[in-house]
Amino acid sequence: MTTDPMTTDPMTTDPTTLPTTARIPYGGDYNPEQWPDPVWDEDHRAFDLARIDTLTVGVFVWSLTQPAEEVYDLTVLERILDRAQAEGRQVCLATGTGAVPPWLAHRYPEVCRTDFEGRRHVYGQRHNACPSSPAYRRLAAALAGRVAERFADHPAVIAWHVNNEYGGACYCDLCAAEFRIWLRERYGTLDRLNDAWNAVFWSHRFTDWAEVVPPNALSEHWRGPDHTAFQGITLDYLRFTSDNLLRTFREEKDAIRQHSDLPVTTNFMGMYRPIDYHRWAEHLDLASWDNYPPDDRSASRMALTHDLMRGLKDGQPFWLMEQTPTVTASRDVNPVKRPGVMRLWSWQAVAHGADAVLFFQMRQSRGACEKYHGAVLDHAGRTDTRSFREVAALGAELEALGDRTLGARTPARVAVLFDWDSWWALEISDGPNRNLRYQRTVIDHHRALWEAGAQVDVVPVTADLTRYDVVVAPLLHMVKGDLAERLEAVAERGGTVVTTVLSGRVDEDDNAFLADVPGPLARLLGIRVDETDAQAPEVRNPVRLVVGDDELVTGSHTVFDLVLPQGAEVVGTYGADFYAGTAAVTRNRFGRGEAWYLGTCLEQDGLDLVLRHVLARHGLVGPYADAPGVEHAVREVDGRRYEFLLHHGDVRVEVDAHADGTDLLSGRRVVRGEVIALEPTDVVVLEVG
Numbered sequence: 001m002t003t004d005p006m007t008t009d010p011m012t013t014d015p016t017t018l019p020t021t022a023r024i025p026y027g028g029d030y031n032p033e034q035w036p037d038p039v040w041d042e043d044h045r046a047f048d049l050a051r052i053d054t055l056t057v058g059v060f061v062w063s064l065t066q067p068a069e070e071v072y073d074l075t076v077l078e079r080i081l082d083r084a085q086a087e088g089r090q091v092c093l094a095t096g097t098g099a100v101p102p103w104l105a106h107r108y109p110e111v112c113r114t115d116f117e118g119r120r121h122v123y124g125q126r127h128n129a130c131p132s133s134p135a136y137r138r139l140a141a142a143l144a145g146r147v148a149e150r151f152a153d154h155p156a157v158i159a160w161h162v163n164n165e166y167g168g169a170c171y172c173d174l175c176a177a178e179f180r181i182w183l184r185e186r187y188g189t190l191d192r193l194n195d196a197w198n199a200v201f202w203s204h205r206f207t208d209w210a211e212v213v214p215p216n217a218l219s220e221h222w223r224g225p226d227h228t229a230f231q232g233i234t235l236d237y238l239r240f241t242s243d244n245l246l247r248t249f250r251e252e253k254d255a256i257r258q259h260s261d262l263p264v265t266t267n268f269m270g271m272y273r274p275i276d277y278h279r280w281a282e283h284l285d286l287a288s289w290d291n292y293p294p295d296d297r298s299a300s301r302m303a304l305t306h307d308l309m310r311g312l313k314d315g316q317p318f319w320l321m322e323q324t325p326t327v328t329a330s331r332d333v334n335p336v337k338r339p340g341v342m343r344l345w346s347w348q349a350v351a352h353g354a355d356a357v358l359f360f361q362m363r364q365s366r367g368a369c370e371k372y373h374g375a376v377l378d379h380a381g382r383t384d385t386r387s388f389r390e391v392a393a394l395g396a397e398l399e400a401l402g403d404r405t406l407g408a409r410t411p412a413r414v415a416v417l418f419d420w421d422s423w424w425a426l427e428i429s430d431g432p433n434r435n436l437r438y439q440r441t442v443i444d445h446h447r448a449l450w451e452a453g454a455q456v457d458v459v460p461v462t463a464d465l466t467r468y469d470v471v472v473a474p475l476l477h478m479v480k481g482d483l484a485e486r487l488e489a490v491a492e493r494g495g496t497v498v499t500t501v502l503s504g505r506v507d508e509d510d511n512a513f514l515a516d517v518p519g520p521l522a523r524l525l526g527i528r529v530d531e532t533d534a535q536a537p538e539v540r541n542p543v544r545l546v547v548g549d550d551e552l553v554t555g556s557h558t559v560f561d562l563v564l565p566q567g568a569e570v571v572g573t574y575g576a577d578f579y580a581g582t583a584a585v586t587r588n589r590f591g592r593g594e595a596w597y598l599g600t601c602l603e604q605d606g607l608d609l610v611l612r613h614v615l616a617r618h619g620l621v622g623p624y625a626d627a628p629g630v631e632h633a634v635r636e637v638d639g640r641r642y643e644f645l646l647h648h649g650d651v652r653v654e655v656d657a658h659a660d661g662t663d664l665l666s667g668r669r670v671v672r673g674e675v676i677a678l679e680p681t682d683v684v685v686l687e688v689g
């Protein structure tokens with residue numbers, strides 16, 4: 001190693017902040033327990049070459065660290081940690097509870113989940129322990145405590161990694177019992193529960209808590225997890241499942257806290273529907289996530305997901321806990337990352353707030369389902385492969401960058417609201433259109449802002465909105481608490497609010513507002529929706545948008561509100577069907593600001609036009625908005641400003657620098673107005689000034 005990453009005594013780290021590191025931690029999942037000793041030597045030699053200073057250790061070692069219920073054996077972790085320390089490397093140490101050992105399931109069959117169809121599973125796979133199982137909860141927390149007790153003072157350890165990629169659901173009797181307890185806590189009385197679920201519909205009035213059973217294929221569901229007769233109970237089971245898994249995380253975290261104040265995290269999966277990460281966020285010291293985009297055209301989607309993860313802890317930097325250096329293996333088709341792409345996406349993560357760049361994994365698995373999953377070192381352990389060279393080159397860049405960007409914040413004046421409740425409620429709804437997807441819609445809106453070069457925070461509906469000029473709330477289906485008033489306040493003081501079709505429809509219980517649509521948002525938007533039409537995916541209704549001097553005929557699809565302006569100005573009109581010539585998009589002056597309603601799903605060029613106008617009103621269109629494929633992201637810390645230019649396009653572009661600065665990657669001094677040429681996958685990190 002050329003630098004010593006251990007700059008501080010780990011025990012002095014403030015548990016509410018990120019680990020203190022000398023530079024962006026670089027490395028990732030390391031499973032040397034699967035390899036003989038000589039391979040460990042080879043590993044560390046290669047890590048030196050690639051400037052890898054951080055290893056995530058012990059994620060799946062339960063069957064080694066506790067070979068039987070009565071026997072703990074942490075020697076394998078001790079050897080890995082001691083070696084890491086001797087090599088000058090730091091460790092993010094896992095509790096190892098993401099995959100249960102065979103003996104545990106054999107002795108306590110309750111630990112195996114019951115699935116949506118009601119089938120009790122037997123031992124196999126991972127990430128599938130029943131979160132209500134007393135045996136699982138007791139043994140997972142006990143193991144976390146043992147690991148923390150033993151290694152809390154180990155100088156290599158800088159953070160704790162609890163479990164792995166929490167997810168899924170269980171429908172067993174233990175979960176049913178826990179669900180009833182959760183419901184009693186939420187509702188207090190059966191009257192309140194019956195009211196929340198509108199139980200009088202189809203004769204469902206409950207007279208005893210014991211009558212409540214989990215909603216699945218055997219009970220309320222009629223075609224998979226999204227087709228339910230009672231949205232209320234299904235929505236509550238989603239909330240319960242998220243909370244029930246969270247409880248197991250908290251039990252492990254509490255066990256760690258008995259021994260260590262180091263930051264605790266667990267690796268999230270970005271826009272993962274089954275878990276409400278906003279409800280988890282306050283229980284993590286540090287947010288982290290695993291970035292496995294579905295394809296190589298996902299730049300805007302990754303930007304959104306980074307922004308969402310950064311929003312979990314109120315803008316605090318997060319860790320990129322995993323990404324593949326080369327290929328995945330779990331898909332039907334697994335393309336390699338093209339030259340430059342791993343580097344580009346790593347810098348994109350940093351540009352959006354990542355304070356660590358970590359891979360899954362260091363050495364390619366020998367057998368089982370991940371043997372073709374890419375790794376820093378392949379099966380032969382070569383350091384002269386294309387991908388290793390790229391990993392090493394990035395390591396050198398990150399080392400040279402040092403600690404400059406650590407702790408830096410994104411100066412965003414634009415917020416996108418993201419809400420798991422709205423996501424769930426909308427996608428388990430019968431009507432108006434199953435093809436209306438929450439994630440897709442949020443991606444489309446965020447993309448328009450991203451293409452325009454805006455710095456965007458993606459935040460929960462409970463976030464403080466007073467710091468934003470623009471608040472975009474796609475598919476704000478459920479309006480909870482005082483959100484409507486807080487959105488009104490944004491417009492009142494001169495800001496702009498944008499929301500869409502299917503917003504303002506239901507309350508926190510998923511019951512419709514007994515009022516004109518869009519319910520509590522009607523006053524702000526100055527409209528009333530008379531009807532909502534839905535059409536097959538291929539149907540397009542042309543919408544003519546006239547915004548300022550711009551005019552565009554775009555397409556609209558999926559759902560179509562028939563909007564009756566009640567004070568709002570019409571900026572878009574339908575071109576077809578019995579509502580041709582009527583309002584599709586409106587803008588309402590409200591206080592010193594305005595509120596837009598997009599009454600249908602606009603094609604991307606329509607969204608681009610609307611959202612560029614919105615941004616322009618506040619001077620928030622980015623300096624490189626017209627350079628195709630060029631992303632511009634900003635971070636600031638201690639009076640320093642970093643501007644990242646990331647070229648995701650596939651042709652060379654030239655932009656005029658909008659500020660003086662130094663490119664920290666090339667060392668080149670750039671003067672305002674000077675041309676910066678960007679080849680595909682190029683990255684510039686400009687320290688402005």
Ligand code: GLA
Nearest residue numbers: 164165290292322328360373
């Ligand atoms: C996930 C897991 C890892 C590994 C990778 C492979 O992110 O956390 O253990 O399975 O996927 O892509």
Ligand code: ZN
Nearest residue numbers: 130170172175
């Ligand atoms: Zn269960």
